[in-house]
Amino acid sequence: MEGEPTAELIRTQLRRLRQNAGLSQEEFGRLVHFSGSQVSAVELGQRPLDRFFLKRADEVLNTGGLLLSLLRMAERDGQPSWLRPWLDAERDAQLLWCYHPTLVPGLLQTENYARAVIRADDMLSDDEVERRVAVRLDRQAVLGRAQPPKLVTVVEEAVLRRADESFRGIMAQQVGHLIRCVERPHVRVHVIPAEVSTHVGLAGPFTLARGADGGWIAHLENQLGGTTIDRDEDVASLVARWESVRSEALPHRQSVELMKEVVSSWS
Structure with a gap:
């Protein structure tokens, strides 16, 4: 940079x-x-x-x-060229739908959780880890603006319960953060319970953003970075997949109760 x-x-x-x-x-x-x-x-x-x-x-x-x-x-x-179109879409979105099968989505991560996730890549220097953490937290500012987008996320129960002894403190803080986030009217977190063993979302994480013009754009993450999707047919396919994933998740109140139960199970 x-x-x-x-x-x-x-x-x-x-x-x-x-x-x-x-x-x-x-x-x-x-x-x-x-x-x-x-x-x-x-x-x-x-x-x-x-x-x-x-x-x-x-x-x-x-x-x-x-x-x-x-x-x-x-x-x-300084962000890679493949990410910049998505950052623009995320910043200008009026509606965001996000599903991740293995992690809490970045827009709702705590600083400690984000650092732990990013540090898992042992090829990164400490300075690069801190830079990426800072960028991730800065992106969350979109949720605090005067007219924030409505964010709806779907997470797996297994993600919330992934906490060995060394990670439990970070996860307790993270799940508590999710519970506080959904107190805001523009944020919703829905949990897919563990008994749902398979569904279309397990193929990989994706996020959809709808802009002021009503148009949609999507982002797919992978091991090497990610891809911004704007072709109508592909976006329509991802919208259909979102509807399928969302239908597997618990309603709002039940999701909050499950998150509270997760935290209490560790105390």
């Missing part, structure tokens, strides 16, 4: 704002809890842009969150 134009803009703005505030790199560093040499390294592009650093910089320089917002733009610019 450091070679991206937006990343260079962040460094330029940081330097300009610091100088306009009459602060040397050493003085500014003390205020943001970094050394002067670290500040210099950030401004010169010799040190990766750091969310904590930029958050503190925004506070010290009273920018209204400018630098952190620019970082989010840089991270979005």
Whole structure:
């Protein structure tokens, strides 16, 4: 990301704002809890842009969150080309339908759950794990905007109960988060009970987004990334699969009760 134009803009703005505030790199560093040499390294592009650093910089320089917002733009610019069309569709959606057979969907993941899932790929460095966690959490901001999309997700009971001793704390936090999420009128989580042994959704995860124009677009995840689907026939097939998957899941109230039972079973 450091070679991206937006990343260079962040460094330029940081330097300009610091100088306009009459602060040397050493003085500014003390205020943001970094050394002067670290500040210099950030401004010169010799040190990766750091969310904590930029958050503190925004506070010290009273920018209204400018630098952190620019970082989010840089991270979005740095996303692979196959994902960008879907990010646009997700951001502009009025309705989102999401099914995942093995994980809690990303828009409803807690930070700790997201980190555990992403860290399972042992080919990723710690910095890359944290970057991906941050991007995933930033995408959740779509649910907190003034007019959020209606999000309907379907998850498997087995996903909620996948918790050995080392993972149970993270899962208890995650399922508790789901229960709180569905208190919002625009979020629904439906659970497919364990006794439903097979259905069409088990072939793989997918998400559908409907925009303001009423048109649909879909996204399929796979081991190498994902694919955005916009061909009418393919989207129609996925809508039909969604209806089939949704019909296997419990109603809203029963799903919430099952989630509460899952959490209580661990205490």
